[in-house]
Amino acid sequence: MMAPERKILYFKPSEFICIFLCFSTINHIFFQMPLTCKNNFLGITLTNILKQYSGRRQVMLMEDMKISDRIGDYREARFYSSAEGKVRCGLCPHNCQITEGQMGLCRSRVNIQGKLYALSYGNLCAISPDPIEKKPLYHFLPGSQAFSIATAGCNFSCLNCQNHHISQFSPAEITAISLSAEEVVKRCLMAKCNTIAYTYTEPTVFYEYMYDVAMYARQNGIRNVMISNGYINPGPLKKLAPLIDAANIDLKVFDEETYRTLSGGALKPVLNTLRILKDYGVWIEITHLIVPSYSANLDMIKRMCEWLVNNEFSEFPLHFSRFFPNFRLQHIEPTPLTTLKQAWEIAVQTGLHYVYLGNITDETYSHTYCPDCKKLLIKRQGYRVTQMLITDGKCPNCGTTINGVWN
Numbered sequence: 001m002m003a004p005e006r007k008i009l010y011f012k013p014s015e016f017i018c019i020f021l022c023f024s025t026i027n028h029i030f031f032q033m034p035l036t037c038k039n040n041f042l043g044i045t046l047t048n049i050l051k052q053y054s055g056r057r058q059v060m061l062m063e064d065m066k067i068s069d070r071i072g073d074y075r076e077a078r079f080y081s082s083a084e085g086k087v088r089c090g091l092c093p094h095n096c097q098i099t100e101g102q103m104g105l106c107r108s109r110v111n112i113q114g115k116l117y118a119l120s121y122g123n124l125c126a127i128s129p130d131p132i133e134k135k136p137l138y139h140f141l142p143g144s145q146a147f148s149i150a151t152a153g154c155n156f157s158c159l160n161c162q163n164h165h166i167s168q169f170s171p172a173e174i175t176a177i178s179l180s181a182e183e184v185v186k187r188c189l190m191a192k193c194n195t196i197a198y199t200y201t202e203p204t205v206f207y208e209y210m211y212d213v214a215m216y217a218r219q220n221g222i223r224n225v226m227i228s229n230g231y232i233n234p235g236p237l238k239k240l241a242p243l244i245d246a247a248n249i250d251l252k253v254f255d256e257e258t259y260r261t262l263s264g265g266a267l268k269p270v271l272n273t274l275r276i277l278k279d280y281g282v283w284i285e286i287t288h289l290i291v292p293s294y295s296a297n298l299d300m301i302k303r304m305c306e307w308l309v310n311n312e313f314s315e316f317p318l319h320f321s322r323f324f325p326n327f328r329l330q331h332i333e334p335t336p337l338t339t340l341k342q343a344w345e346i347a348v349q350t351g352l353h354y355v356y357l358g359n360i361t362d363e364t365y366s367h368t369y370c371p372d373c374k375k376l377l378i379k380r381q382g383y384r385v386t387q388m389l390i391t392d393g394k395c396p397n398c399g400t401t402i403n404g405v406w407n
């Protein structure tokens with residue numbers, strides 16, 4: 001059978017500007033959206049046309065169809081209900097109510113004719129083997145490689161997001177690599193990685209894809225780790241948790257109002273996620289980025305550490321991370337080293353056994369020590385493990401059990 005002929009239209013720059021203005025006006029009148037908004041279909045089509053035009057000075061209609069024309073490319077989402085053309089997504093605590101033709105806050109789920117579709121399914125925007133230490137996961141198969149994947153979109157809008165060029169866009173806006181769940185597992189095996197990491201953006205918003213990949217991975221003896229903001233509803237999380245071996249959860253700040261300002265999310269659901277993952281036996285590590293003027297409050301850090309100890313998280317590693325100016329927080333100075341070291345002292349004194357400092361040059365704070373006899377057990381240089389002395393999950397010096405997944 002012959003391939004369908006691709007139609008290519010050529011426009012002069014003046015014609016193109018006229019078309020652009022017409023599209024924008026229609027967009028504004030009929031969709032009541034700001035002229036620059038990317039969250040509607042004409043906006044997306046225009047963005048793609050602009051990308052095509054600026055790159056090759058031609059417009060390929062087949063690649064610039066509206067999302068609703070590409071319905072066959074997308075997978076129906078899980079966890080939603082619909083009534084009178086509107087859908088309510090129940091995947092994360094935003095519980096977005098989405099009208100026909102619109103996307104949820106994460107830009108990854110769209111209502112087409114009363115059905116919710118996952119735009120992220122199989123649409124990878126990033127794929128790379130990484131050291132597991134980069135996630136960071138320090139007590140989970142140290143020195144191993146994690147086959148890391150992501151799709152565009154996120155249910156948070158962090159002011160300091162270091163991956164905003166992929167997290168704050170829809171999978172429909174970003175050039176993606178299309179891979180089935182089976183193909184991801186095949187490539188992971190080819191890359192000789194023993195873990196798949198769902199990371200870089202927010203894996204919750206590619207839940208259906210992550211679930212299917214994780215299932216195939218399990219069947220092939222590969223472990224699954226999730227690097228997440230923890231903003232997911234309990235129902236979907238409990239269905240996913242049995243497939244997940246380890247998770248690094250970002251605990252952004254220990255104050256509801258600041259959580260909303262910094263990320264657009266909330267603290268309580270994240271704490272709930274930590275409890276559920278622990279109950280399901282998932283290995284957990286927690287990251288807390290110390291952002292001056294937002295989360296660099298030592299009293300608040302103390303309250304966070306007390307919550308972790310009181311809720312039986314003292315055996316799980318806590319990673320304090322140094323902030324560097326990024327995205328909408330370019331005007332804020334990097335976290336002072338003294339603040340990081342004070343936070344480390346507070347965490348250790350409160351009773352957390354494994355506390356690390358990340359994004360700093362002093363590697364002393366990235367090594368693992370026995371919480372009992374203080375022997376140096378795992379030595380790290382950047383993301384490399386240069387010495388590993390833990391034997392059968394124990395300190396070889398005093399026999400204390402060192403919590404983690406070591407093989």
Ligand code: SF4
Nearest residue numbers: 089092095096104106
């Ligand atoms: S997953 Fe996306 S669409 Fe669903 S509730 Fe969360 S932000 Fe809204």
